[in-house]
Structure formats: C-alpha cells, structure tokens
Amino acid sequence: MRLTDDEKAMLDGAEGPAVAAAMDLLVRYGEALDAEHLCNIRNVAGTMTQPSPAKAKLVAEGGWDKAFSVINLDSDADLEIPDMRVPTCQLQQGFGGDSVGIAPYPKQFVELQGDAESFYGRKGVNILATCTPYQVGNLPVRGEHVAWMESSAVVYANSVLGARTNCEGTASTGAASLTGKIPCWGNHLPQNRYGNHLIDVRIPVRDFFDWGLLGYFVGDLVQEERPVVTGDLAIPELADLKHLGAAAASSGGVELYHIPGITPEAPTVDAAFGPRPVPEAVPYGPSERRRMYEALNSQGRSTDVDFVLLGCPHASIDQVCRAAKALEGRTLHSGTQLWIMVPRALKAIADRSGYTELIERAGGRVLADSCPAMSRSAPEGTRVFATDSAKQAHYLPAILGIEAWFGTLEECIDAAVTGRWAGELR
Ligand code: F3S
Numbered sequence: 001m002r003l004t005d006d007e008k009a010m011l012d013g014a015e016g017p018a019v020a021a022a023m024d025l026l027v028r029y030g031e032a033l034d035a036e037h038l039c040n041i042r043n044v045a046g047t048m049t050q051p052s053p054a055k056a057k058l059v060a061e062g063g064w065d066k067a068f069s070v071i072n073l074d075s076d077a078d079l080e081i082p083d084m085r086v087p088t089c090q091l092q093q094g095f096g097g098d099s100v101g102i103a104p105y106p107k108q109f110v111e112l113q114g115d116a117e118s119f120y121g122r123k124g125v126n127i128l129a130t131c132t133p134y135q136v137g138n139l140p141v142r143g144e145h146v147a148w149m150e151s152s153a154v155v156y157a158n159s160v161l162g163a164r165t166n167c168e169g170t171a172s173t174g175a176a177s178l179t180g181k182i183p184c185w186g187n188h189l190p191q192n193r194y195g196n197h198l199i200d201v202r203i204p205v206r207d208f209f210d211w212g213l214l215g216y217f218v219g220d221l222v223q224e225e226r227p228v229v230t231g232d233l234a235i236p237e238l239a240d241l242k243h244l245g246a247a248a249a250s251s252g253g254v255e256l257y258h259i260p261g262i263t264p265e266a267p268t269v270d271a272a273f274g275p276r277p278v279p280e281a282v283p284y285g286p287s288e289r290r291r292m293y294e295a296l297n298s299q300g301r302s303t304d305v306d307f308v309l310l311g312c313p314h315a316s317i318d319q320v321c322r323a324a325k326a327l328e329g330r331t332l333h334s335g336t337q338l339w340i341m342v343p344r345a346l347k348a349i350a351d352r353s354g355y356t357e358l359i360e361r362a363g364g365r366v367l368a369d370s371c372p373a374m375s376r377s378a379p380e381g382t383r384v385f386a387t388d389s390a391k392q393a394h395y396l397p398a399i400l401g402i403e404a405w406f407g408t409l410e411e412c413i414d415a416a417v418t419g420r421w422a423g424e425l426r
Contacts, residue, residue, distance in 0.1 A: 001030045002037045021075040022175035030183030038181040039145040044088040046173025049116035051094050051109035064119040072174025084124035088177040091150045092131040095370045105377045129369040130343035132314045147176035152313045155245035158256040162264035164188045194274035197222045200281035201231030209408045211240040212390040215247030216292045224253040228272040239316045246313050247390035293425045296406035299397040307382040308416040311341030312389035324355035326413040332363035333419030337379040344368035386415045
C-alpha cells in the first residue's frame with residue numbers, strides 16, 4: 001500500500017507508540033484488502049465505552065489505556081492513549097445509571113461505563129451514545145470519507161447522506177480515531193457506489209411500517225449488494241429511511257442503496273447505475289410484502305405480550321411524539337412493559353416537550369444510550385415482545401430466546417395497553 005510521508009512518519013513512531021500501533025493496524029488491514037492507499041477522514045463513529053467482561057478484566061489489569069490498546073488497536077503493548085486526532089463519537093453502549101431499576105442490566109457494567117465515559121470524554125470522544133449519530137448532530141457531508149461502525153448507521157451515511165464508509169469494526173475505528181486515516185477500498189471508491197439491482201415497487205409504500213417491510217425484502221434479495229429502488233414510493237421522512245436501511249442491513253448486509261430522485265447520488269435511474277446497464281427489475285408487490293410480514297412474524301405464537309419495544313434504530317423525536325399521542329389518556333396493561341429507545345440528546349427534547357411525561361403517565365419508559373439487543377436486557381420474565389422495528393423482530397428472538405410480533409406503531413401501543421397482540425396485515 002502506498003503511504004504518504006506523514007503516514008510513514010506515523011508508522012515510524014514520530015507521533016508516539018499508540019499512533020504507530022494504529023497505523024500498523026491500518027496498513028495490515030489495507031494490505032489484506034488490496035487497498036492502494038488510505039483516505040483522510042475527520043469523522044469516526046466507533047465504540048469504546050460499551051462494557052463487557054473482557055473489558056472489565058483489561059481495565060483491572062492496566063486501566064483504560066490497556067483496554068483501548070487491546071480492543072481498539074489490537075496491540076498487547078503498554079501504550080498511553082493520546083487524544084483523538086479527529087472528531088470521534090461513541091455509538092450505542094450499555095444502559096446508563098438512569099435505567100437502574102428498570103432494565104435488568106448489571107450494576108458493575110453501569111459503573112464501568114460511567115468510568116469509561118470520563119476517560120474517553122477527556123480524550124475527545126463525543127459520548128453521543130446512539131446508533132443514530134446522524135440524528136444528534138453528526139452529519140458528514142456528501143462525498144466525505146468517514147469511518148463508521150453500526151450497520152444501520154453505515155447504510156444511512158452512505159445512502160441518505162452520500163458520505164462514504166465501509167462497515168468498520170471496533171479496531172479499525174479505534175485506529176482511525178488516532179490517525180485520521182482509513183483504508184480506501186469498497187464504498188470509498190466511486191466505481192463501487194453504483195447500483196447493481198433494480199427493484200420496482202408496485203404497491204404504495206407510504207409509512208414507516210411499509211418502509212420497513214420493503215427494506216426487509218430488499219436486503220433478503222440483494223444480500224450485500226447495492227439495490228436501486230423505484231416505483232410507488234412516497235417521499236420518505238428521516239424515520240422511514242432509518243427503518244428501510246436498518247431492515248435491509250438485517251435481512252441482508254446492505255451498506256448502500258439508491259432511491260432515484262430521493263437519495264443524493266441518484267438523481268435518475270441511469271445515474272444510479274452509472275456506466276453499467278440498467279438490470280431487469282425485480283417486482284415488489286402484495287405477495288412479496290406478505291412474505292416479508294410473515295417472515296417477521298414467524299417467531300410469534302402466544303398473543304400474550306409482556307413487552308413492547310419501540311425505537312430501533314433509536315427513535316426520532318417525531319416518533320416519540322407519535323407514541324406519546326397514541327398513549328394519551330391510556331394506561332398500560334398490568335403485565336406489559338413499554339420501552340422507547342432514544343438518543344440521550346433527544347430524550348432531553350422529549351422531556352422538555354412533555355412527551356416523556358405522557359409516556360410515563362401511561363406506564364411506559366423512554367430509555368437512552370442502548371437497547372435490549374445491545375445490552376441483552378429486557379424486562380424480567382419477558383417471553384413475548386412486540387415491536388414496530390424489523391431489525392428488532394429479526395434479531396431479538398435469537399438474542400434473548402423470546403417470541404416476537406412485528407406491526408405498526410398503533411398495533412404495538414394497543415398491545416401495550418391490552419396485553420394482547422392483535423396485529424394483522426392490512
Ligand atoms: Fe440501535 Fe439497538 Fe436497533 S443499537 S439499531 S436500537 S438493535
């Protein structure tokens with residue numbers, strides 16, 4: 001791989017041993033992927049504070065410097081970690097102190113995470129603590145090279161914002177945060193950003209629920225490739241595209257899609273495919289929609305619902321507002337809990353706008369920083385949950401061994417109030 005003079009100097013230790021270890025990792029990573037060079041970046045979304053038993057052990061042995069060296073730099077050396085070289089944020093993490101008594105999450109992890117936040121905050125990590133950094137001020141511009149983790153955030157950054165990132169990992173984002181570099185391959189290269197599948201939507205896709213079903217179909221169809229989606233689509237809002245991408249990254253591994261006329265790199269169908277011929281379209285109609293709905297509800301048997309989960313990816317403030325309005329004047333069933341997951345910065349807005357109060361008055365909770373899948377933590381005794389998120393319906397049954405129902409926001413709120421699932425495909 002070709003290195004610039006400043007990259008060679010970093011590799012040779014001119015900026016200290018931690019930066020040298022970071023550059024060494026990036027060179028090994030880039031060479032394994034045949035990258036010709038590194039991209040300059042100024043935006044990293046990674047994970048440093050998320051607690052784990054392995055991290056607790058490393059911190060006990062050598063503090064947070066040791067934990068970062070081993071987990072975020074793949075190095076066993078005793079390194080002192082310098083400040084982040086470029087703006088870096090923490091994605092979702094474990095539940096925080098304000099979830100104690102609500103989420104059954106180990107107290108020692110809450111404490112470890114608090115300690116991590118202090119350490120990494122001092123190093124220049126913005127503790128956004130959300131899988132949706134783009135909802136709380138981290139908005140790379142079109143064409144910008146970034147290094148992000150979290151599949152739902154990566155697909156949003158590439159497709160909706162037109163930024164360029166591969167689905168990075170804990171170590172590559174750690175190395176990127178200390179160097180401002182990432183191997184230039186995959187989605188960073190213009191020739192890899194053109195579509196290679198065409199999906200023709202032949203039924204109206206108008207709301208959050210239907211954007212999720214469509215995303216689930218798209219991911220299942222193209223797996224890790226690049227779909228271009230056209231047809232009977234309403235102009236989506238942020239939450240719709242958040243759901244579409246997260247669903248496509250769950251049933252498949254989609255990191256980049258185009259919607260001609262909507263997403264920035266696809267003003268037209270032809271532009272979405274660039275120099276390549278436009279392929280024959282695959283239809284998405286009533287039978288495909290039904291098949292996705294049935295797949296997402298295949299883990300549901302009992303209609304007694306213990307737990308309702310909204311906000312995956314973390315809810316937008318408009319989603320929180322809608323949930324609050326749907327709960328106004330209602331009370332949750334005595335055997336059912338409702339959690340709405342949000343970025344902490346939006347929780348402050350929900351509190352200030354009175355949405356949290358409406359939700360809590362009904363018996364629900366607005367929780368920040370994490371989610372049941374990330375923290376492997378749902379209300380005690382949960383056997384059956386309902387959600388409006390295709391991603392949670394896809395993953396949570398396997399992670400927690402529970403049954404799942406997938407439906408609309410209204411159906412989920414009704415389930416929280418009645419304790420029964422009565423959703424159906426309309
Ligand atoms: Fe976010 Fe958890 Fe969903 S991290 S994308 S709410 S699985």
